Every structure is written in C-alpha cells, then in structure tokens.
Amino acid sequence: MSLRIKRGDKVVVLTGKDKGKTGKVLKVFPTEYRAIVEGINLVKKHMRRRREDEPYGIKEIPAPINISNLALFCPYCNRGVRFGVKVLEDKTKVRICKRCQKEI
Ligand SMILES: [Zn+2]
Incomplete structure (x- = not known):
C-alpha cells in the first residue's frame, strides 16, 4: 500500500482534454478514487x-477526475513521475520519486 495523492499535492494530468496540465489537488475522494484538481x-x-x-x-468549476x-x-x-514509498528510521513514510530518488 503506497501513500496516495493527497490534498495540496501538485499533479500532472496524463490523459484527456487536460493532458499535460499541472494543478494543485484541492480535494480527494478516496472511496471513489477521484480527486478535484485546481x-x-x-x-x-x-x-x-x-x-x-x-x-x-457562467462559472467554471473543476469536476472530479479519476486519480489513475x-x-x-x-x-x-x-515532470509527472511514478513514486514509491520509503520508510525512515523513525517509521515515517515519505514518497520517493522513482526517477530521481528524491523525496516528494
Ligand atoms: Zn524526480
């Protein structure tokens, strides 16, 4: 079980009409596996x-998008990357970019 995308994260859209755009996660719906991104x-x-x-x-508001x-x-x-989870000595988990191995 990896740490998932959470509120406040900066993410990149991989597919659809907003492909390549970045935004900040405003809200996550874990059970529906969807998130609202600014x-x-x-x-x-x-x-x-x-x-x-x-x-x-007419006002434009962001609708939930599938986290996948x-x-x-x-x-x-x-750029958008895959990430893994690393457990530190004090047992806290941090997300590590699988590309550059830095904490994100
Ligand atoms: Zn990286």
Missing part, C-alpha cells in the same frame, strides 16, 4: 443570481 476538468456551471447586484452568468489519470509532479524532474 483548474483541471473544468465544467461550466450556471450561477443563479439571488440578489440584483450579484455577479451573474494523474501523476505526482516531481519538482526536481520537472
């Missing part, structure tokens, strides 16, 4: 105006 998989949502002076129109379509972004490799 600026990725945007869907148009019609906003209803409750007051006259409220902004009105995402790769963790390694700042050292400057």
Whole structure:
C-alpha cells in the first residue's frame, strides 16, 4: 500500500482534454478514487443570481477526475513521475520519486 495523492499535492494530468496540465489537488475522494484538481476538468456551471447586484452568468468549476489519470509532479524532474514509498528510521513514510530518488 503506497501513500496516495493527497490534498495540496501538485499533479500532472496524463490523459484527456487536460493532458499535460499541472494543478494543485484541492480535494480527494478516496472511496471513489477521484480527486478535484485546481483548474483541471473544468465544467461550466450556471450561477443563479439571488440578489440584483450579484455577479451573474457562467462559472467554471473543476469536476472530479479519476486519480489513475494523474501523476505526482516531481519538482526536481520537472515532470509527472511514478513514486514509491520509503520508510525512515523513525517509521515515517515519505514518497520517493522513482526517477530521481528524491523525496516528494
Ligand atoms: Zn524526480
């Protein structure tokens, strides 16, 4: 069992219309294996105006995307990478980039 992508991670989209884009993980749904990523998989949502002076129109919000379509972004490799888990002496687990072996 590896440590999965979690909130706040920077990820790269591997497939679909947003392929190659990077973004920050805003929310993870572990049971559905999906995540919401900032600026990725945007869907148009019609906003209803409750007051006259409220902004009105169409707002783009990110929809959940399957986690298997995402790769963790390694700042050292400057690309999406596969990662493994390393257990430190104090038993804490860290994620290691399988490409450059650095902690991410
Ligand atoms: Zn790396």
